[in-house]
Amino acid sequence: MRRPLVAGNWKMHGTRGSIAKLVTELSVQAMPADVDVAIFPGLIYLQTVLAAVADCAIVVGSQDCAVQMEEGALTGETSALQLQDLGCSMVIVGHSERRQLQEENDGVICRKFIAAQSAGLTPILCVGETLAEREAGLALLTVQRQVDAILLELGVDVLRNAVIAYEPIWAIGTGLTASPEQAQEIHAQIRAHVAKYSASIAQELRIIYGGSVKAANAAELFAQADIDGGLVGGASLNADEFSAICRAAGN
Ligand code: PEP
Numbered sequence: 680m681r682r683p684l685v686a687g688n689w690k691m692h693g694t695r696g697s698i699a700k701l702v703t704e705l706s707v708q709a710m711p712a713d714v715d716v717a718i719f720p721g722l723i724y725l726q727t728v729l730a731a732v733a734d735c736a737i738v739v740g741s742q743d744c745a746v747q748m749e750e751g752a753l754t755g756e757t758s759a760l761q762l763q764d765l766g767c768s769m770v771i772v773g774h775s776e777r778r779q780l781q782e783e784n785d786g787v788i789c790r791k792f793i794a795a796q797s798a799g800l801t802p803i804l805c806v807g808e809t810l811a812e813r814e815a816g817l818a819l820l821t822v823q824r825q826v827d828a829i830l831l832e833l834g835v836d837v838l839r840n841a842v843i844a845y846e847p848i849w850a851i852g853t854g855l856t857a858s859p860e861q862a863q864e865i866h867a868q869i870r871a872h873v874a875k876y877s878a879s880i881a882q883e884l885r886i887i888y889g890g891s892v893k894a895a896n897a898a899e900l901f902a903q904a905d906i907d908g909g910l911v912g913g914a915s916l917n918a919d920e921f922s923a924i925c926r927a928a929g930n
Contacts, residue, residue, distance in 0.1 A: 681885050683901065683908035683928040684842060686717040686803060687915025688742060688771060688889075698724050702731040704918035710736060711929030714908065717769055718915065722757060729766045740769030740800070743777060746790040748797040759791075759798035770795045771910075773805045773825065775848045785828030792829055796840060803842045803910065804829060805889070806869075810849035818847070819868050826869060835876035842885045843869060844910040850890025852912060859899045859906075862888045866905035894923035901928045 693701070698720060710716050717738045720728045729739050745756035762770060772795060773788040783791075788804070795802040806825035808818040822845065829837065845865050847857050857865075866886045874881035888900055889910030900906055908928045915921045 681883065681907045682713065682715055684715040684717065684885055684887055685908045685921075685925045685928050686719060686740070686769070686771075686842075686844075686887065686910045687921050688719045688774070688910060688912050689721060689915060690742065690776070690912060691721055692916055693721060693724060695724070695727070698728065699731070701916065701918060702728055705737065705921070706732060706735050708918055708922035709926070710922060711926050712736075713930055714925055714928045716925050719769075719771055725762075725765055725767065738768050739766065740771065740803070741767050742771050742774070744770045744772070744791055744795055744798075744800070746787060746794060748794040759794040759800050763798045763800055767800060769801045769803060769842075771803045771805060771844075775805060775807055775846060775851060779848075785825060788825075789828050789832050792837070792841070793833065796837060801840055801842065803844050803887075805844045805846050805910070807846040807848050807851075807890075813847065813849065818865060822865060822869060823872055826872060830873070830876060835873065835880050838873060838877075838880050838884050842887060844887050844889050845869060846889035846910060852891070854891050856891040856893075856896050856900070857888070859903050862890075862900060863903035863905055866903065870905050892924060894920050894927065897924040897927035 719740045719742050741762045744759040748759045772791040777783045792802045806822045808821040812821045885907040887908040892909040892911045893914045
């Protein structure tokens with residue numbers, strides 16, 4: 680039985696004031712006991728948020744990490760060990776915004792994945808196709824290539840301590856959501872692909888969906904057999920909306 684995960688990616692949003700308000704509001708929400716809830720604030724707010732949610736069952740992660748685990752001469756970067764030292768337990772790797780805007784390729788993402796795990800953090804590996812790839816019938820091939828960049832390089836065992844987030848790029852921040860059937864189809868195919876290497880790891884692997892998830896569509900998405908929660912962008916900036924999404928992932 681896979682335990683659902685709902686992760687809120689705050690991206691480059693917030694100020695000290697708005698973030699203090701958001702964490703205060705989050706800390707009084709009724710969160711479901713049978714769902715893992717994680718939030719991913721901007722790097723400079725991590726310490727404040729970690730302290731603010733210390734007494735809640737909410738874990739805090741980073742939106743990115745450096746390609747090398749340990750500290751070193753990498754100006755502007757933050758290592759996975761530094762994130763672990765702060766108290767983070769998860770890190771998002773391969774978000775489509777970084778693949779596109781920072782030109783991160785599968786090789787870089789693989790190094791970040793290794794760095795995260797080596798430091799004891801759980802990576803959330805984001806995969807997803809563009810609209811053009813979907814329209815050309817290449818959605819599955821694209822996602823499989825992104826998963827294989829990890830699987831073939833590192834072996835299936837690394838997926839014991841990882842989460843995959845399927846995030847069709849055309850659904851991120853656009854208000855367009857993949858239908859529950861469209862999302863389920865890709866989730867099931869990712870799981871079947873991993874099962875070619877290990878049926879038991881595939882069965883345990885959490886595959887969460889991201890792309891304009893809101894309180895209004897979360898329950899239907901999370902009811903799908905292979906959707907184990909969500910990676911939520913915009914809607915995670917509102918405590919009422921985010922907690923409603925978390926509750927939709929519970930039983
Ligand atoms: C995301 O960026 O991971 C995301 C899913 O954003 P949104 O929910 O705003 O589409």
